[in-house]
Amino acid sequence: xxAWIGWIIAIAAMAVLTYICWLHAVMLKPxxxxxxIVLGYVSKDGRIHPLLKERLDxxxxxxxxxxxxxxxxxxxxxxxxxxxxxxxxxxxxxKGVPAKRVLKEDKSYNTVQNLIFSKQLMEQYQLKSFIIITxxxxxxxxxxxMHRLGIKGGFYANRxxxxxxxxxxxxxxxxxxxxxxxxxxxxxxxxxxxx
Numbered sequence: 001x002x003a004w005i006g007w008i009i010a011i012a013a014m015a016v017l018t019y020i021c022w023l024h025a026v027m028l029k030p031x032x033x034x035x036x037i038v039l040g041y042v043s044k045d046g047r048i049h050p051l052l053k054e055r056l057d058x059x060x061x062x063x064x065x066x067x068x069x070x071x072x073x074x075x076x077x078x079x080x081x082x083x084x085x086x087x088x089x090x091x092x093x094x095k096g097v098p099a100k101r102v103l104k105e106d107k108s109y110n111t112v113q114n115l116i117f118s119k120q121l122m123e124q125y126q127l128k129s130f131i132i133i134t135x136x137x138x139x140x141x142x143x144x145x146m147h148r149l150g151i152k153g154g155f156y157a158n159r160x161x162x163x164x165x166x167x168x169x170x171x172x173x174x175x176x177x178x179x180x181x182x183x184x185x186x187x188x189x190x191x192x193x194x195x
Contacts, residue, residue, distance in 0.1 A: 023172055026139045029154045034127035035103075036068050037118045037153070039111060039134045039142065040075020040084030047080075048087055051135050051167055054158050056088055059133045060095050062156060071097060072121055072130075074105040074114040111138075112145055112185045119151055131156050137168045141179050148186050149193075 038059045041052035048056070059071055071092060075084025083106035093099050105121050108114045122130060131154040134142055139155050146153065164172075 020169075020172055023137055023140055023175065026136070026143070026155065028139075028156050028159065030062055030066070030131070030156050031154070032066050033068060033129040033131045033154060035070045035072050035122060035125075035130045036062055036156075037072045037074060037114075037130050037132050038088060039114050039132060039138070040073070040078070040088065040108070041135075042079040043082075043084055043087050044079040046082050046087065048091055051171075052084070052088070053091070054135060054163060054167070055133050056091050056095075058156060058158050060092060060097065062131070062133070063097060063101075068131075070101055070103050070125065070127065072103045072105055072118050074108055074118045076106055076109050076113075078109055110182070110185055111142055112149070112182065112189050115142070115145060115149060115151055116189060129153065133157065135168055135171070136164060137172045137175055141175060141182060144179075145182065145186055149189065 036059045038055050041049050041055065043049050043052055062068070063071055073085045073088035073092070075088065077083045080087070083104070085104040085106035089099070089102045089104055092102050103121055103125065105114070105117045108117050118130075122128075132139075132142055132146075133156050136157040136159055139157055143155065
């Protein structure tokens with residue numbers, strides 16, 4: 001009996017480890033593109049959450065390295081009276097990004113809307129290529145949403161053990177629930193596009 005319990009625990013541990021590796025071992029491609037799109041993250045009381053700061057710092061690093069035309073910051077007023085996009089733009093401008101190179105998408109309340117409204121902004125500015133900046137735990141779901149919506153682009157995130165263990169581990173497991181909650185939102189968006 002004890003041997004069976006040991007095997008069950010070992011199999012469960014392997015399944016969890018496989019899931020964590022699969023979620024975080026996604027292909028990332030920094031490089032040239034017309035724009036970087038930084039996906040928002042709930043920022044309460046006008047303060048930027050550490051996970052959002054990580055996204056912004058990665059965008060700033062890539063912007064300086066590759067000279068993208070624009071950084072699109074995407075996020076509505078979810079946890080604060082100020083939109084995530086407004087807080088994000090302020091942060092990037094204070095780091096030295098010229099204000100005219102940061103475009104705000106401030107209507108979205110979830111990842112599906114982030115992508116749809118950012119794509120509309122890209123069309124408005126005649127931008128053809130982009131790289132999504134998010135956190136590692138969030139790339140797989142974002143990639144799936146883009147695939148379903150017919151949007152093509154690259155991805156980049158901070159892939160450090162410190163970030164994964166320190167900030168992202170709990171959210172890694174919450175992504176299962178978030179993925180399930182995203183499915184009806186994607187279906188509604190596809191129906192809206194087809195009507």
